[in-house]
Amino acid sequence: MRNLFLGFGAGVAVGAGGCYLYLSVVQKPYAAPRRVGRGGVELDHPALKHGVPETDIIRVYEGYVAAYDYRTRNPKWVAEHITPASWTGEANRERSEFFPDPEVDPRFGAKLSDFRGSGYDRGHMAPAANHKDSQKAMDQTFSLVNISPQAGKGFNRDYWARFERFVKELTDVAGNVYVITGPLWLPTQQQLDDAAAGGAGGAGTANGGPTSKWTLTHDWIGKPPGLVAVPTHYFKVVLADTRDDSGSNASKQPPRGNKQPLPRGAVGVGAFVMPNAPIDPRTPLSAYVVPLEDLEQVAGTSFFPALLGDARRREAADVAAAGWRAAGMSQLKPFERLNMKQAFAALPPPASSMTIDVEASSSSGRSAAEAPRPPKTPAGSGVVHICEVNACKLPPVDFFQRGSGGGGGGGGGGGSRGSSAPASPRSR
Amino acid sequence: MRNLFLGFGAGVAVGAGGCYLYLSVVQKPYAAPRRVGRGGVELDHPALKHGVPETDIIRVYEGYVAAYDYRTRNPKWVAEHITPASWTGEANRERSEFFPDPEVDPRFGAKLSDFRGSGYDRGHMAPAANHKDSQKAMDQTFSLVNISPQAGKGFNRDYWARFERFVKELTDVAGNVYVITGPLWLPTQQQLDDAAAGGAGGAGTANGGPTSKWTLTHDWIGKPPGLVAVPTHYFKVVLADTRDDSGSNASKQPPRGNKQPLPRGAVGVGAFVMPNAPIDPRTPLSAYVVPLEDLEQVAGTSFFPALLGDARRREAADVAAAGWRAAGMSQLKPFERLNMKQAFAALPPPASSMTIDVEASSSSGRSAAEAPRPPKTPAGSGVVHICEVNACKLPPVDFFQRGSGGGGGGGGGGGSRGSSAPASPRSR
Numbered sequence: 001m002r003n004l005f006l007g008f009g010a011g012v013a014v015g016a017g018g019c020y021l022y023l024s025v026v027q028k029p030y031a032a033p034r035r036v037g038r039g040g041v042e043l044d045h046p047a048l049k050h051g052v053p054e055t056d057i058i059r060v061y062e063g064y065v066a067a068y069d070y071r072t073r074n075p076k077w078v079a080e081h082i083t084p085a086s087w088t089g090e091a092n093r094e095r096s097e098f099f100p101d102p103e104v105d106p107r108f109g110a111k112l113s114d115f116r117g118s119g120y121d122r123g124h125m126a127p128a129a130n131h132k133d134s135q136k137a138m139d140q141t142f143s144l145v146n147i148s149p150q151a152g153k154g155f156n157r158d159y160w161a162r163f164e165r166f167v168k169e170l171t172d173v174a175g176n177v178y179v180i181t182g183p184l185w186l187p188t189q190q191q192l193d194d195a196a197a198g199g200a201g202g203a204g205t206a207n208g209g210p211t212s213k214w215t216l217t218h219d220w221i222g223k224p225p226g227l228v229a230v231p232t233h234y235f236k237v238v239l240a241d242t243r244d245d246s247g248s249n250a251s252k253q254p255p256r257g258n259k260q261p262l263p264r265g266a267v268g269v270g271a272f273v274m275p276n277a278p279i280d281p282r283t284p285l286s287a288y289v290v291p292l293e294d295l296e297q298v299a300g301t302s303f304f305p306a307l308l309g310d311a312r313r314r315e316a317a318d319v320a321a322a323g324w325r326a327a328g329m330s331q332l333k334p335f336e337r338l339n340m341k342q343a344f345a346a347l348p349p350p351a352s353s354m355t356i357d358v359e360a361s362s363s364s365g366r367s368a369a370e371a372p373r374p375p376k377t378p379a380g381s382g383v384v385h386i387c388e389v390n391a392c393k394l395p396p397v398d399f400f401q402r403g404s405g406g407g408g409g410g411g412g413g414g415g416s417r418g419s420s421a422p423a424s425p426r427s428r
Numbered sequence: 429m430r431n432l433f434l435g436f437g438a439g440v441a442v443g444a445g446g447c448y449l450y451l452s453v454v455q456k457p458y459a460a461p462r463r464v465g466r467g468g469v470e471l472d473h474p475a476l477k478h479g480v481p482e483t484d485i486i487r488v489y490e491g492y493v494a495a496y497d498y499r500t501r502n503p504k505w506v507a508e509h510i511t512p513a514s515w516t517g518e519a520n521r522e523r524s525e526f527f528p529d530p531e532v533d534p535r536f537g538a539k540l541s542d543f544r545g546s547g548y549d550r551g552h553m554a555p556a557a558n559h560k561d562s563q564k565a566m567d568q569t570f571s572l573v574n575i576s577p578q579a580g581k582g583f584n585r586d587y588w589a590r591f592e593r594f595v596k597e598l599t600d601v602a603g604n605v606y607v608i609t610g611p612l613w614l615p616t617q618q619q620l621d622d623a624a625a626g627g628a629g630g631a632g633t634a635n636g637g638p639t640s641k642w643t644l645t646h647d648w649i650g651k652p653p654g655l656v657a658v659p660t661h662y663f664k665v666v667l668a669d670t671r672d673d674s675g676s677n678a679s680k681q682p683p684r685g686n687k688q689p690l691p692r693g694a695v696g697v698g699a700f701v702m703p704n705a706p707i708d709p710r711t712p713l714s715a716y717v718v719p720l721e722d723l724e725q726v727a728g729t730s731f732f733p734a735l736l737g738d739a740r741r742r743e744a745a746d747v748a749a750a751g752w753r754a755a756g757m758s759q760l761k762p763f764e765r766l767n768m769k770q771a772f773a774a775l776p777p778p779a780s781s782m783t784i785d786v787e788a789s790s791s792s793g794r795s796a797a798e799a800p801r802p803p804k805t806p807a808g809s810g811v812v813h814i815c816e817v818n819a820c821k822l823p824p825v826d827f828f829q830r831g832s833g834g835g836g837g838g839g840g841g842g843g844s845r846g847s848s849a850p851a852s853p854r855s856r
Contacts, residue, residue: 041486045493047507050606050667051734055495055504058469065473067483071613071728076483079475107725117638178478185499187648187655210545214648214655219641220615224774225725227615227642239478297535297653300499306479346652 057104061140063131068101068145070108072229073222077182077301078125078146084171089132096135098122101143107226110144114222120230121157123150125181127164148183149221149230154278160234162394163272163285167238172255173262173389174240180303183231184273186346187216214346231276233343235295237303238386240268259390267307269317270386271295275343280336286392287328287340291318294347313383320377320385324392485532489568491559496529496573498536500657501650502611505729506553506574510605515596517560524563526550529571535654538572542650548658549585551578553609555592576611577649577658582706588662590822591700591713595666600683601690601817602668608731611659612701614774615644642774659704661771663723665731666814668696687818695735697745698814699723703771708764714820715756715768719746722775741811748805748813752820 043052056076058067063086067076100109115122125146131137140146150156170177191212220227242262255261262268271292272285292314296302308314329337377385386392471480484504486495491514495504528537543550553574559565568574578584598605619640648655670690683689690696699720700713720742724730736742757765805813814820 041488043486043488043493045488045507046509047493047606049509049604049734050732051730051737053495053505053507053608054730054733055728058471060469060471060473065471065475067481069728071726073728077481079473079481081474081477105730107721108728108730119638176477178475180481210547214652215645216648216657217643217645219643221642224642224776225722227726227774229644293535294653298499298655300483300497300501300536302479302482302533302536304478305482306477309479346655348652 057145059101059103059143059145061137061143062134063137063140064126064146066125066143066145068104068109070105072183072185073108073110073114073226074148074183074229074231075125075145075181077180077303080126080130080179080181082130082168082171082177082179083175086133086137087130087168087171089134091132091135091138093128093138096128096139096142098142098144098147101145104145110147110228111222111226112144114226114228115149118149118221120149120221121152122147123156123160123234126179127168129164130168130179148234149228150234151277155274155276158397159279159281159283159394160274162281162397163236163274165395166285166393167236169256169395170238170240170268170386170389173259174242174268175245176241178239178241178304180235180237182235182299182301183229183276184233184235184299185216185218185229186232186273186298186344187214188342189213189345190215233273233275235271235273235290235299237271237292237295238269239304239307240386240389242266242268257390257393257395260388262384262389265382266384267382268384268386268389269308269313270392271303271321273344273347281397283336284328284331284392285394286324286387287332289321289324289328289387289392290344290347291321291325293318298346308383313381316378316381317383317385320387324385324387328392485573487529487531487571487573489571490562490565491568492554492574494553494571494573496532496537498533500611500613501536501538501542501654502576502657502659503553503573503609505608505610505731508554508558508607508609510558510596510599510607511603512599514561514565515558515599517562519560519563519566521556521566524556524567524570526570526572526575529573532573538575538656539650539654540572542654542656543577546577546649548577548649549580550575551584551588554607555596557592558596558607576662577656578662579705583702583704586825587707587709587711587822588702590709590825591664591702593823594713594821595664597684597823598666598668598696598814598817601687602670602696603673604669606667606669606732608663608665610663610727610729611657611704612661612663612727613644613646613657614660614726614772615642616770617641617773618643661701661703663699663701663718663727665699665720665723666697667732667735668814668817670694670696685818685821685823688816690812690817693810694812695810696812696814696817697736697741698820699731699749701772701775709825711764712756712759712820713822714752714815715760717749717752717756717815717820718772718775719749719753721746726774736811741809744806744809745811745813748815752813752815756820 055071056067056069058065064078064080066078068074069076098112100106100111122144124141125148126141128138128141131141150160167177167179189212192210216232218232219230221230222228240262242264245264269292271290272288273290273295274288292303292308296314302309329340332340377383377388483499484495484497486493492506492508494506496502497504526540528534528539550572552569553576554569556566556569559569578588595605595607617640620638644660646660647658649658650656668690670692673692697720699718700716701718701723702716720731720736724742730737757768760768805811805816
């Protein structure tokens with residue numbers, strides 16, 4: 001019997017050791033992982049003998065995850081998870097400093113000096129004020145992987161700040177809010193006269209040249225060869241998820257404003273695109289609603305693919321999005337509407353019937369009461385357009401001063417966000 | 429004793445089983461692989477609960493590997509391994525057809541229709557003629573992940589085709605040639621007058637506005653929101669590796685032209701950038717030599733990082749590169765040189781002494797004999813600039829017709845490359 005135990009013990013050791021040796025030495029899953037790309041693609045190919053070219057990096061921080069692009073030296077997307085707790089802590093942005101990310105090769109990242117004297121703010125994608133639950137989380141939002149050159153006055157310090165406020169207050173109606181923010185470069189359409197058309201692309205077509213072409217023009221800041229691209233637009237995709245909420249309101253406080261509660265178990269979805277330029281504070285947020293499908297295509301990015309990879313879910317929200325956009329556009333003055341159509345030509349406006357409604361009401365003023373009532377998100381998909389929650393109403397212009405919106409973090413978040421990069425001496 | 433064996437046997441089973449269970453169920457390395465980004469970054473973060481945004485894909489084919497960008501709908505880089513055998517087979521491009529890659533979501537890939545009537549060729553990054561060792565390998569180069577809109581006449585069908593020929597003939601001097609090809613979007617510098625300077629970026633600087641700014645302008649083809657960006661330039665980085673060669677010449681044929689053999693054990697390196705536009709066939713290839721360091725920064729890409737991640741190796745080749753570029757530039761007419769300086773402003777020309785040499789010889793004609801002799805690559809790094817092999821001489825203009833360069837695949841490769849996408853009917 002003693003032998004049985006002895007033998008068993010020795011056997012366990014040999015078996016476990018052999019298994020460990022096999023898995024760790026022969027298969028080497030940990031010691032020498034095979035080179036795989038995203039999605040598990042095998043990258044063992046003779047062409048890659050001297051290494052896989054690197055063009056971007058993903059950085060994981062306490063409060064956000066950022067994919068950073070080495071060519072534009074901008075974030076590609078920055079993903080956050082916001083809860084009522086994450087934006088009501090005591091962290092203070094006065095203690096935070098912008099810093100070049102230590103994991104980004106300095107040859108491929110923006111530098112602090114690139115922003116000095118550029119005329120652009122160092123704009124956060126994940127706002128510092130969303131991450132007040134710890135000083136560390138807030139400090140980390142000042143990594144340059146989270147920063148993009150934004151127009152300051154009238155945008156980063158004003159309209160965009162109110163929009164950020166709007167987004168974090170969605171924790172009033174859902175316990176878990178997910179946001180993805182990033183830059184866009186949208187081309188515009190130019191009419192060609194016959195003479196110019198022949199030259200486009202070096203060759204005319206058989207049936208005469210094209211009558212228009214798509215062109216992108218945007219600035220870069222910094223010094224060559226390491227320039228930083230200035231986006232023409234920014235996007236945010238928001239997802240307000242009630243599915244893990246308990247019965248009560250997520251924030252355990254009455255929701256600010258006249259918000260409609262999201263149906264329990266529903267997911268609110270919205271996609272927004274704004275120009276990187278001063279915006280008239282009276283512009284309704286709904287004018288910047290875009291269909292997620294179109295945004296995905298111009299951004300070249302799939303958002304929340306595990307939930308919204310299902311095309312039917314996107315379509316449900318996008319029907320409502322087209323309606324909200326039309327409603328917002330109808331509140332603009334005619335010349336504003338024309339400007340916006342040009343700036344958003346690559347994200348075509350809603351089609352046919354909706355557009356006709358808008359044109360018919362083109363003489364209306366800004367009163368929200370006159371806006372056509374947009375359609376409800378079609379039921380059954382489990383997805384609701386986020387504008388149904390509070391009619392896409394931004395917080396008031398003066399929310400910084402008044403500290404409106406309640407809560408401990410009310411006024412503090414926006415206080416110093418307007419500090420643009422200091423101007424450089426003439427000798428730059 | 430029998431008990432000892434019995435116990436041992438049972439123990440092995442339990443130990444191995446336990447170890448297997450632990451590794452496969454508890455750690456789950458195979459059943460449910462953790463989400464990791466490139467470089468093994470953990471992507472388990474609450475912000476990514478609904479999936480990691482996807483912005484690109486890497487496709488591995490017989491003859492090449494391509495990283496494809498969903499925003500520009502262009503390849504980011506295409507890597508090839510070329511040997512004497514890979515480009516001298518019997519595959520025929522007449523049997524190949526362009527196709528949208530089945531693994532690319534159609535929402536994020538270029539379409540065949542995007543090129544029709546666009547005025548641009550469907551330009552291969554990995555040339556079809558490099559992959560004649562099997563029909564399948566050649567056919568695969570017609571996937572749209574390998575295609576970018578290139579100016580046809582004077583570029584894709586002419587100068588660029590001669591350049592591709594130059595690259596594959598490097599198998600004369602090294603048994604293994606590695607090439608990475610891709611698009612670039614290079615901004616140019618614009619002078620601002622005082623009035624305009626204040627408006628750039630929406631805010632002036634304290635000490636008066638900047639006097640110049642960097643701007644990128646380029647076209648897009650196709651239909652919104654899924655437009656395809658037209659690059660302003662293209663790059664190739666070549667690496668001719670002799671280290672695995674046997675004693676004899678790699679191709680076992682006398683090298684074409686007046687090539688110098690690469691020293692055994694040496695690695696030839698070169699980086700080239702050309703505008704996506706017709707190029708005067710007399711322009712010396714050396715005028716398009718660029719320092720690898722600068723190219724990496726404007727492309728936002730590290731090339732052959734396992735070999736050239738070592739900055740000293742890049743520097744060695746780049747000293748020579750600056751010399752070759754200066755030599756090439758000196759052979760241009762003054763207005764051509766000015767044009768090229770503007771088109772390459774984001775890739776600054778070689779500095780100080782070298783530039784002065786070039787300016788001094790600005791009245792010279794095109795004769796190669798008058799070109800200043802560029803410096804040799806500094807010894808000791810194991811890296812030699814590729815231009816030392818054959819003075820960066822392109823094959824003659826008429827190599828297609830003459831079938832020069834010998835070998836079975838001589839004339840065939842270029843025969844039908846000039847076919848641009850068919851023009852669309854007017855109704856597009």
